[in-house]
Amino acid sequence: MQKTASLPLPSPDALAQSVTLTSHIGAALDAAGGWLPFSRFMELALYAPGLGYYSGGASKFGRGVADGGDFITAPELSPLFGRTVARQLAEVMEEHGLDRIIEFGAGTGQLAAQILGELAALGVPCREYAIVELSGELRARQQVALAAHAGQVVWLDALPERIEGIVLGNEVLDAMPVRVWARRHGLWREQGVRRAGDGFAWQPAPDAFSAPLDVPAALAQVPGGHDIQTETHEAGEAFIASVAERLERGLVLLFDYGFPAAEYYHAQREHGTLMCHYRQHAHDDPFFLPGLQDITAHVNFTGIAQQAMAHGLTLAGYTSQARFLMNAGLMEMLMELDPRDATTFLPASNAAQRLLSEAEMGELFKAIALTRDIDTGTLSGFARGDRAHRLLTDA
Template identity: 40%
Template sequence: MLPMNLPEPAVEARAHSERFVEQLRAVIAAEGGAIPFSRYMELALYAPGFGYYSAGATKFGASGDFITAPELGSLFARTVANAAIRLLRPLGEADVLELGGGSGAFAEGMLTHLAELDWRPGRYMILEPSADLRQRQQQRLRERLTADLFARVEWLDQLPEQGWSGLLFANEVLDALPVTRFVKRQGEVMELYVEVREQQLRLTERAADSMLIAALQKVEQTLGRSLPDGYVSELLVQLPWWLQAVTGSLQRGLALFIDYGYTRREYYLDERSQGTLVCHYRHRAHADPFIWPGLNDISSFVDFTAVAEAGLAAGLELAGFCSQASFLLGNGLEQELAAPAADEREQRARNEEARKLVLPGEMGERFRVIGLERGVDASALFAFGDLSGRL
């Protein structure tokens, strides 16, 4: 029985998933009969031609599986641009690097509003691992941006090697990084692996390696307690190395991450004893990562304390941490909402967009914003509702 009454995929989509499962079984067999869950998540999301973000189905918006903030309308991108201009204009010649460009909606809104504010980046770089999404972004931006703005957009195959200054922006990127899953058994740490059992993908447990044990010990030290027996959760063991890689060439500027997540004390509460992993299919959330691999998004909530720690280890400083609602309201959302609308219908759409962006029951409190700075002072962007003390 399908969880949450998930709708059945189309015949072609189901066949795609079944072919992918055969490939996954072959990988598991070739790698010793079981692979870490992080490896499975990486393949499920990014395997060329099969992974969720690598295949051609629509991911974002009403016809996809979920809606991100930039897909709701232009208010989100315009308000982030209001914040960015306070950082970018004093830098003079500066760039923007967006990690994972989605449908291109954020880049469109950001570049358009920056131009309205009489500032243009030297380059607007998009690092997009999905060839399909890159093509969609290129088509959208070519059609909707002026020739001058479109000429500034560059799609990267790898992170910049040369030093640059400006804004690094990532919306709902951290939650899609492959996580290590673990369970505590009689005081020992066990890592969750994926194996094939009775022709089905299933979880199994293996003794954790020293890196995972050390990472969890650090978490438990900051919590001031050990996690109880049977507790299942996630760790982004590779986060320090990943963050060092994406910010290593940023000479001066701000790395801004927006995602759903918690501080560490919230993340490892007893009530989350089965972890924070969540899957999305056709706007329905469920908890089974083995249903129709390649058709489901798989993500995990973000431990923002870990992000702050990784940033400090990478030589950055914490600029601020707050809810999405506080960040947007503190950087001009109300002014953007009050701007003249073309008609009553547009104004109603804006009001609905703002409601979803800031209300606690929507994205306002569930999504958090963290800024890591180098050679600049971006603390003013977080002055409204800064929660850094909770990290």
């Protein structure tokens, strides 16, 4: 992983915003007595109103440093991603008479545009495409990207009380705050944040904040007694619980990077999965330039499945992104392009390669499907290579 000292410098304006966010977080830290759990730091660094990475003005998504991007997501990489997802959605929408989609954290609006375009091409009606977006800046970008679908797209500030339809999210769970824990000499202690110079540093919870009974149950799944640092996902699990409570009938389809608990908490993953993205570089210092870099953790899909099932959802499928996309027809879609047309075919097949390759997004990224009150049989995206049993054996 890259050392932060070698990373490119931000513009003076971006730096000024980071300094303002740093003092905002510092004030929260002082008010809390000098220590904050990492989850609270992560929440402020990403979502402090007007200043956080997602709630402020950072560019975030893009192919390279030149367009100001820090990382690239599947719908940004290729329209084949959203078009293939749309084919899975079309199957469920037609079979079960569903015509409403809710997308969480819609980024630049590319996934929504790809899905709405493909559903229209397939002749599958979508009465409403609702976007729940925490970032005002991203909402503005989505309004421009989705201008052609103005009649269908609406923006919501919060989850509706009752949902009938499809709930969709790409790389949303990994952007939710995590708690960080370290086991040293057999004892778990929550890891948090203190002031250090002009910024912040790691600090284990002081005694007053740390009682053995507070250690989350998920950590009982960490085998052995070796020293390890890892994360628990209270925010992501609360999110899926509240989606499940509101879903009256339909499908939840989520894509993200992560593993079942047995892999997540494997002895070899001794440093956990916390990762930061800044201008296409990955590193492990969450205190570098608050507000100017993404902070993420991989998803514990066992925890997501358990919460969903505890709230009455059915686990309808879990597989790698590559399997899902191939099952749902990505290769057929690629074959519809003319291989002699180098300007369209080559970029499309290169992007497909990145979406499917084990070394890139194909294996680390997963798709999970959860349903209520619709009998899907087998969803086509999970027809071959479904690994749902790996989440259930952990459960």
